[in-house]
Amino acid sequence: MYVRSGEKASFAAVPPQKYRVRFMTGTRWIDDHFERSSRYSAFENPLSFDEQRSNDGMQYNEVSLTLHRVRSGNARTRSVPPFRLRRSRP
Numbered sequence: 001m002y003v004r005s006g007e008k009a010s011f012a013a014v015p016p017q018k019y020r021v022r023f024m025t026g027t028r029w030i031d032d033h034f035e036r037s038s039r040y041s042a043f044e045n046p047l048s049f050d051e052q053r054s055n056d057g058m059q060y061n062e063v064s065l066t067l068h069r070v071r072s073g074n075a076r077t078r079s080v081p082p083f084r085l086r087r088s089r090p
Helices: none
Strands: 017-019 022-030 033-043 047-049 051-054 057-060 077-079
Antiparallel strands (some): 017 047, 051 057
């Protein structure tokens, strides 16, 4: 998913499991990669999406990510080899 700087994006109906999150930053987006100043990163720890049945129905956790350094942030990232975004299927 491409998200322009300063904008927000969201996912719905994410199947419960742990996910590794990779992301890239840079300038001049072309199709599935940045043409310049590309940096490829991944969060060190996977994100868990959970669901739990309660008397009120199914409860889901909410996960929020910020892809720039945050002074009191709680996630660490590491550099990863270059990659291209996969095309989503309709």
